[in-house]
Amino acid sequence: MALCERALARAKARTSRGEILDRLRKATTRIKLFLLTNWYSHRRKALWIVGATTALVAGLLLACYWSSLDNYLSGLEKSVVPELAIGTGAAITGIIAIAFSLSLFAIQQVADRGTPATLQAYARDRVIVIIYWTLAAFAIICFAIALLKVERNYHTGAAVADLLLLFGSFVLLNIHFRRVIKFADPRFTIRRIFEQGEKQLRALQDLSDNVGQHMPRDPRTRK
C-alpha cells in the first residue's frame, strides 16, 4: 500500500515537473518570438529611448545633488580638480596621438595592398578632420578648465565638464574607429571617389547652364 502511494506521489511529481518544464519551454519560445519580431523591429528605437532616459535621469540626479556634490568636492584637496582637468586633457591629447598614428598605419597598410587612392581619400576626409579638431578643442578646454579660478560651483562644474569631455572623446574615438574601418574597405573609397566625380559633373553642369546666356555674335557677321 505504502509502495503504491509512493509510486503515485512520484508519478504526480513527475507530471507536475513535466508541466513546469512545458510551461518554461513555452515561455522561452514566446520570449524568443518577441525578441525576433517586436523587439527586433524596434530595437534601435528602444536603445535610443533607454539611452535618452538614462541621460535624463543622470541629469536630474546631478541637478538634485549638485550642491551636495559641490560640498563633497570642496572638501577634497584643492589640487584634485585641476589635476583631473590636466589629466583629462593629457588623455585626450594622447588619444589624438595614438589613434591617428595607428589609424594612419592601418590605412597605409590598406593602401599598400590596394590603391593609393585610399590614403588620399583618408587624408581628404572631412569627418576625420572634424574629429581631430574637436578632440583638440576638447583637450584645450580641459587645460583651460585647470586654469580657471575657484568660484562657487567650480568644483562640480569642472568635474562634470571634464568627465563629459572625456566621454565625448570616447564617442569621437568610436566614430573615428568606425570611419577607419570603412576606409579599409575599398568599396567605400570607390563610393567617395564617385561622389566626388558627381560633384565635379554638377560644377560642369553649372558652367554649361551659364554658357549661352550672353552669347557673342558670330565673328563672320562682325564689322
Next chain:
Amino acid sequence: MTKPTARYTPQQLRAAIYQNRPNVLSGVRHTLAELLSIARTYASLQKYDVTLHALDAIARLTAKYLQLRDGDLVMPTSLDAMSGTTTFGFDPVLTEAMEGLSSLHRGAIGRGDVQLSQQIIDALEFVGIQSVDTRTLIYPPGENPTTAFIQGYIFGLVQDGAIRGLDDVTMRGVAALASIGKKLLRAQIFVTAQSTIQYMEQLAYITVVQRKPHIIGEPVRGIAEMLQVAVSEVVVGTHTIDSILDALQRIAEAELNFKPSPQDYVGLRFSLGAFLDLTQPTALANIVALAIQNLSLAIKTGDFARMDKCRKIISELIDQLWARLVAIGKVAAATESFAILYINQNISEIFKQGLWLYGLLNIRPEPIDQASGHEAWRTEQFAENLLRELSWIVGATYWRIFEAFVPPIKSPLVWDFFPTLSDIGIRALDAGVPLITDSAITALKSIALKCIETPIEGYLRSAARVAVFIARVGIVAQKTRQQQVLEISLNALREFNDRYYAKQREIQPDAEFYEADLKNELSDLSRQLRDRSWFLDEEDAMFFGRVAPEDIEAFADRLPPPKFQ
C-alpha cells in the same frame, strides 16, 4: 529695318569652351583615372566585388558625363570619315574611359578572367545604352557617333574573347550589342544600328568556324530580336529590315555550309532556332505574323498613317523573301540538314498568314471621299503585291530547293514538302486564289517530273507518290466544283503520267506491262481513307476531312490513259 544677326548656338559655344579649355574637364578625367586604377589593382587580385563597384562607378560617371555633354559633344561622324579633314576630334573624357576599360579587358582576357570581362562588358553596355539618348554637336540623320564609338570598343573586346574561345565573353558581348542595337532601333537611329548588325554578324562567323551551336545562337537571336523590334516599332524606309534579313541569311548559309549532322537537330535549334524555329517568337514566320497583326490592328482602328507604315514593313519583309528561303534551303538540301524542315514550316506559316491578310485586305469598304478612295487604291495595290510575293514563295522555292539535293535523295525530310504544297493549294482553292493553287500544282508537278529522273531513295514509284499530292488538290477542286483548278491538276497529272510511262519503257523496253503507279497510289489513298489509317496532322486533315473514298475513285477515273510515244 533690322538685319538678321547670326549667333552661335549655346551648344557650339559650350563645345568651343570644352575644346579650348581642356583643363575644365581635368577633374572628371582624374576621377575616372582613379577609379580605373582601383579597378586595375583589384582585378589582378580577383576581388570581383570591388571591381564590380569600381566599374559600376565608371559606367555611371561616364553616362552622366554624356548626359551633361548632350548636344555639345565633339565626335567624328561618318561624314568626317567620307570627306573633310582627316584629323578626327574625339572627346578626351570618353576616349580615356574607353581606352582604360579596353586595356583592363585585354588584361582580363589574357588571364582568361571571364568574370572581370563580363563586368567590363556590362559597364560598356550601360554606357552604350545611355549614350543612345544623347546627341553630339554634329550628327548626320540616323546616326549616333557616340554609340557607334562605344559599340566599336565593345566589338573589339568581344572579338578578342571570341577568338580565344571564351564562350561566356562572346555570349555576354553579343547580348550587350543586341541590347544597344534594339535601343538604337527604338530611337530610330538606323545607320548606327546597321553597324551593330554587322558587328554581330562578324562575331557569328567566328563562332561558326569554332562549331559551337549554342554560341552561334546568340548573335542569331540578337539580330532576330532586332528584326522583331524593327517590325513592332514600325521602322520604315531605312533598309534596316532588309539588312537584318541579309545578315541572318548569310549566317544561316555559313552555318549550314559546314554540313552539320542531319540528325543534329538540337544543335541546329540552338544555332539557327531563333531565326527559323517556329516555336521561338523571333522566327521568320512569327515576325511576318507580327507585322500582319500590326497591320490588321491599324485597319481595325482606321489609322491610315500607321496602315501605310505597316504595309511598307510587310512589303520589305516579304520582298524577295522567296530568294532568301531558296538560298538557305539550297544549302540545307545540299547538306541534308534538318533546316529543310524549318524552311518548309516557315513557308507554310507565312503562306497561311499571308492568305489571311489577303482575305482581310479584300474586305474593303466603299470609298466615300478622295482620301478613302486613295487608301482603297493603295490597299488594292498592296494586296496584289502580296499575292504576287506569296505566289513566288510557293511556286519558286520548293523545286529549287529540291534541285539542290544531291542524288540519290535519301533525306526523309523531303517528304514534308509535298503535303505542305498540297495543303497550300487546297487552302488557296478555298480562299478563291487560283493563282496560288496554280503555283502549288506547278511546283508539285515540277518536283514529280524531277523525281522521275532522280527518284527519291532510288525508287521510281516515289515520283508517283509525289504526283498524288497534285491529285489531292484536284480531288478537292472536283468536290468543290472548281473546274479550272481541276483541269490544271488533270493536265499536270497527264503530263506526269506520260513521262512516267516513258521512263518505265526506257528502263524496261521489252516489258509485258507497265505499272500504273499513280492509279495505284490513288487506290491506296482511297483505302487509307476508308480504313481511317491516316495521321491526324493539319495538312492531312485538310484533305481527308473533306473528301470521301468515292471522290478519290471518281478523280482516278478521270485520269486519261498515258500516251506512248
